[in-house]
Amino acid sequence: MADDAPLSVPGLENEVIRDLYARFGESAFVPQRTRDGMPTLWVRAEQIVDVLRHLKNGVAKPYKMLYDLTAVDERLRKHRQDLPAADFTVVYQLLSIERDMTRSGSPDIRLKVALKGEYPHLPTATTVYENANWYEREVWDLFGIVFDGHPSLRRIMLPPRWVGHPLRKEHAARATEFDPFVLDQMRQDLDQEALLFKPEDWGMKKGTDNEDFMFLNLGPNHPSAHGAFRIVLQLDGEEIVDCVPDIGYHHRGAEKMGERQSWHSYIPYTDRIDYLGGVMNNLPYVMAVEKLAGITVPARAQTVRIMMSEFFRITSHLLFFGTFLQDVGAMSPVFFAFVDRQKAYDVIEAVTGFRMHPAWYRIGGLAHDLPQGWDRLVREFIEHLPKRLDEYQKAALENSIVVSRTRHVAAYDTAQAMEWGTTGGGLRATGMAYDLRKTRPYCGYENFDFEIPTGKYGDAYDRLIVRVEEMRQSVRIIQQCLDNMPSGPYKADHPLTTPPPKDRTLKDIETLITHFLQVSWGPVIPAGEASVMIEATKGLNSYYLTSDGSTMSYRTRIRTPSFAHLQQIPSVIRGQMIPDLIAYIASIDFVMADVDR
Amino acid sequence: MLDTVVNWFAAHPQFTAALIASVKAIVILLVTVVVAAWMIWLERRLLGLWQDRYGPNRIGPFGLGQVIADMVKIFFKEDWLPPFVDKFTFILAPGLAMGLMLLMFALVPVTPTWGVADFNVGVLLFLAIAGLEVYAVMLGGWSSNSKYALLGGLRVTAQTVSYEVFMGIALMGIVMLAGSFNLRDIVVAQAEHGWYIVPQFFGFCTFVLAAIAVVHRTPFDLPEAESELAAGFHTEYSGMKFGMFFVGEYVGIVLVSAITVALFFGGWSGPGVDSHPWLAFPWFAIKCLVFMSSFILLRASLPRPRYDQMMAAGWKVCLPLSLINLLGTAAVVVARSHGA
Numbered sequence: 001m002a003d004d005a006p007l008s009v010p011g012l013e014n015e016v017i018r019d020l021y022a023r024f025g026e027s028a029f030v031p032q033r034t035r036d037g038m039p040t041l042w043v044r045a046e047q048i049v050d051v052l053r054h055l056k057n058g059v060a061k062p063y064k065m066l067y068d069l070t071a072v073d074e075r076l077r078k079h080r081q082d083l084p085a086a087d088f089t090v091v092y093q094l095l096s097i098e099r100d101m102t103r104s105g106s107p108d109i110r111l112k113v114a115l116k117g118e119y120p121h122l123p124t125a126t127t128v129y130e131n132a133n134w135y136e137r138e139v140w141d142l143f144g145i146v147f148d149g150h151p152s153l154r155r156i157m158l159p160p161r162w163v164g165h166p167l168r169k170e171h172a173a174r175a176t177e178f179d180p181f182v183l184d185q186m187r188q189d190l191d192q193e194a195l196l197f198k199p200e201d202w203g204m205k206k207g208t209d210n211e212d213f214m215f216l217n218l219g220p221n222h223p224s225a226h227g228a229f230r231i232v233l234q235l236d237g238e239e240i241v242d243c244v245p246d247i248g249y250h251h252r253g254a255e256k257m258g259e260r261q262s263w264h265s266y267i268p269y270t271d272r273i274d275y276l277g278g279v280m281n282n283l284p285y286v287m288a289v290e291k292l293a294g295i296t297v298p299a300r301a302q303t304v305r306i307m308m309s310e311f312f313r314i315t316s317h318l319l320f321f322g323t324f325l326q327d328v329g330a331m332s333p334v335f336f337a338f339v340d341r342q343k344a345y346d347v348i349e350a351v352t353g354f355r356m357h358p359a360w361y362r363i364g365g366l367a368h369d370l371p372q373g374w375d376r377l378v379r380e381f382i383e384h385l386p387k388r389l390d391e392y393q394k395a396a397l398e399n400s401i402v403v404s405r406t407r408h409v410a411a412y413d414t415a416q417a418m419e420w421g422t423t424g425g426g427l428r429a430t431g432m433a434y435d436l437r438k439t440r441p442y443c444g445y446e447n448f449d450f451e452i453p454t455g456k457y458g459d460a461y462d463r464l465i466v467r468v469e470e471m472r473q474s475v476r477i478i479q480q481c482l483d484n485m486p487s488g489p490y491k492a493d494h495p496l497t498t499p500p501p502k503d504r505t506l507k508d509i510e511t512l513i514t515h516f517l518q519v520s521w522g523p524v525i526p527a528g529e530a531s532v533m534i535e536a537t538k539g540l541n542s543y544y545l546t547s548d549g550s551t552m553s554y555r556t557r558i559r560t561p562s563f564a565h566l567q568q569i570p571s572v573i574r575g576q577m578i579p580d581l582i583a584y585i586a587s588i589d590f591v592m593a594d595v596d597r
Numbered sequence: 598m599l600d601t602v603v604n605w606f607a608a609h610p611q612f613t614a615a616l617i618a619s620v621k622a623i624v625i626l627l628v629t630v631v632v633a634a635w636m637i638w639l640e641r642r643l644l645g646l647w648q649d650r651y652g653p654n655r656i657g658p659f660g661l662g663q664v665i666a667d668m669v670k671i672f673f674k675e676d677w678l679p680p681f682v683d684k685f686t687f688i689l690a691p692g693l694a695m696g697l698m699l700l701m702f703a704l705v706p707v708t709p710t711w712g713v714a715d716f717n718v719g720v721l722l723f724l725a726i727a728g729l730e731v732y733a734v735m736l737g738g739w740s741s742n743s744k745y746a747l748l749g750g751l752r753v754t755a756q757t758v759s760y761e762v763f764m765g766i767a768l769m770g771i772v773m774l775a776g777s778f779n780l781r782d783i784v785v786a787q788a789e790h791g792w793y794i795v796p797q798f799f800g801f802c803t804f805v806l807a808a809i810a811v812v813h814r815t816p817f818d819l820p821e822a823e824s825e826l827a828a829g830f831h832t833e834y835s836g837m838k839f840g841m842f843f844v845g846e847y848v849g850i851v852l853v854s855a856i857t858v859a860l861f862f863g864g865w866s867g868p869g870v871d872s873h874p875w876l877a878f879p880w881f882a883i884k885c886l887v888f889m890s891s892f893i894l895l896r897a898s899l900p901r902p903r904y905d906q907m908m909a910a911g912w913k914v915c916l917p918l919s920l921i922n923l924l925g926t927a928a929v930v931v932a933r934s935h936g937a
Contacts, residue, residue: 237751577904
């Protein structure tokens with residue numbers, strides 16, 4: 001197996017690690033080599049909260065954002081030399097936007113805590129990062145790891161009466177591994193009973209001595225909930241006193257599926273995470289696998305990847321634009337936006353063969369080359385769209401009712417956005433020009449000329465304007481792809497490229513064997529860990545893959561932007577009115593598949 | 598045989614007059630209901646036209662049969678009464694919604710010879726029945742015993758009450774100019790002095806806004822704001838009871854268009870009506886159609902303001918505007934009468 005990926009050992013060359021060693025002592029940490037080169041340190045459970053607090057508040061250019069918090073069931077993992085013994089690992093990934101923007105020092109740091117025992121305990125990080133709340137609930141729900149001191153440790157993805165913790169290795173992965181499902185009267189009654197709404201269970205009060213509060217259950221079936229999303233509102237008239245979002249109705253166990261699919265056959269599942277993002281979901285996944293495998297992707301494949309990703313950014317933003325205006329009561333724009341989306345999908349279909357979920361990127365390249373005449377279709381589309389956007393600008397975006405409905409509604413500033421892990425348009429609307437395509441160019445974005453639109457007030461209107469402007473920038477990027485499309489192969493010449501290049505299979509036996517094994521079993525990816533982050537349609541999306549040297553992933557962690565954005569809702573919307581909540585929900589731009597996975 | 602019948606009618610002129618009036622009334626009401634139902638088709642086709650799509654075009658010529666199909670469907674739907682509602686009020690509300698709208702139609706002077714009733718207090722009666730109309734939605738929202746319906750009912754009550762205040766005031770300018778509350782007299786007065794849209798432009802603006810609010814059409818459809826309150830006050834309604842609310846809304850549009858035409862645009866009057874009296878109805882119908890279509894255009898183009906913003910616009914802009922209009926008109930009328 002080729003193993004040319006750089007393996008960096010975090011150590012004294014990194015000033016954050018020097019700082020941590022100086023403060024907590026070198027013996028408190030165990031460094032780990034990872035394929036993605038991200039500084040990774042193992043920390044003792046009793047010290048984790050202090051280390052996190054120090055990294056958030058104590059270091060120069062602090063790590064203000066808890067980017068991800070997840071866990072790994074280590075009990076069946078074979079390749080874990082030099083790592084502390086553990087049954088479970090909890091992984092924290094911190095992000096310093098300041099470091100990223102100034103490109104000084106490592107913008108990310110990954111901390112791991114080794115845990116022993118069946119249902120281990122660990123202190124909660126909610127005291128340091130407020131958004132650890134949902135992440136810890138998710139880890140408890142899916143792994144059974146208990147966070148001591150968590151304000152409300154209850155299930156978040158699965159129904160309250162679910163038995164077991166699905167991401168543990170002993171939990172069944174397929175329906176056929178369970179006993180047949182039987183719904184008898186008793187079970188039905190108990191399930192119904194569990195559905196009853198008791199404000200206390202949700203951390204809300206029923207009322208005071210003098211009054212009962214009115215609770216309004218918005219969703220999971222509501223025209224503006226954008227999918228199976230539920231939010232319970234405590235109202236005073238139409239004013240929202242408090243609210244609790246409830247997610248999990250769209251949970252399909254995508255991360256668990258990753259452990260049962262070959263590296264190759266998992267690609268179509270990624271399309272359905274952010275189902276409006278199409279091939280842009282493939283990108284972080286295949287890039288992470290390529291990092292593990294050490295594949296360098298040829299320039300043409302990279303440029304086509306960028307072009308198609310930007311097409312999906314446009315289709316996703318168009319849908320956002322249409323539904324946003326529909327939610328504030330304008331019924332026509334959504335139809336115009338859908339007409340434009342159709343035109344984009346016509347191009348996507350001609351190139352990839354599918355419309356919404358092409359699953360078109362491959363490990364090491366693309367499924368096929370661009371078809372003949374693709375340039376004419378792409379050119380037609382990028383000539384069409386800017387004219388329409390100008391029209392929307394006049395007809396809808398400058399409409400005074402739209403402005404008065406959304407200006408200064410559901411506003412938050414940059415610091416709040418970072419506290420809640422908000423990225424993408426929601427962060428840029430606060431005035432922070434943070435776009436991963438600029439700060440950490442991947443896939444060749446460094447070769448493109450485009451701007452990062454930002455807002456000023458961080459309100460619903462800014463989030464709308466920022467995304468409309470991003471469509472214009474995407475058109476610019478596509479224009480540059482069109483003008484400068486490199487020639488050359490659309491797949492890497494590498495043994496782990498899947499499906500492998502077939503030219504020489506019938507000429508020499510070695511190539512034939514490799515091809516046969518890869519197509520029948522799928523590629524065997526070398527053991528290691530890598531995560532790749534991209535600027536997806538809705539914010540930062542990353543895949544954190546752990547390979548145990550087999551044909552399947554050992555652990556697939558999908559960090560999605562929408563999950564973080566929904567957790568932020570109560571802190572933003574308290575004290576505003578129901579119509580403001582609707583405008584806010586519309587301005588977040590989320591899909592529930594991206595939240596629940 | 599025929600002679601005896603004719604002679605009998607000739608011998609009882611009062612009865613004959615009453616019979617003819619009843620037939621006219623029934624014809625007008627039927628035409629109104631049919632036109633209202635047909636407006637559903639018109640709305641869907643026009644929205645389709647403005648939104649780059651077709652709209653219903655399958656049943657009958659231009660999809661005109663769609664309305665019939667919809668009506669057949671809605672009549673045969675199960676008449677479902679949710680178990681948690683207040684039955685009597687729940688059933689009463691849609692009947693009120695439709696019935697009151699139709700009742701108001703009695704006041705509309707269609708042509709010089711057609712019209713159901715000719716009240717001397719027509720304008721007042723119109724305002725009074727429009728005031729009652731709020732009960733339909735309020736009761737519907739309340740009796741549904743559902744939170745979305747309740748919030749919708751709450752909104753509609755506040756909205757209608759505040760917008761009715763200046764709807765009446767907006768019309769008083771006309772009453773002063775015409776010197777009568779009678780709608781027919783107002784139309785006749787316009788035939789002589791010109792349409793009241795010119796002297797009463799601000800009255801027209803505020804009246805139309807209030808009228809949209811009272812029939813809760815976009816942009817003032819907050820009581821049934823789909824994206825916020827599911828379906829608002831009629832969330833729990835289905836089948837024909839929902840159909841009554843639905844058609845009632847379209848009757849409301851036809852009615853508001855007809856009243857606006859009668860009050861501000863000279864009703865049936867138009868070029869050629871004096872020499873060809875049969876032109877009266879076409880003029881009236883065309884004018885109404887223009888208004889009906891503009892209500893649809895409003896719906897296609899405008900978003901929905903927030904509830905408190907709409908209330909503020911009513912009390913802080915429209916009410917003062919209509920009061921100033923009233924005072925101005927009064928001054929003009931007084932000055933003119935002194936001059937004469």
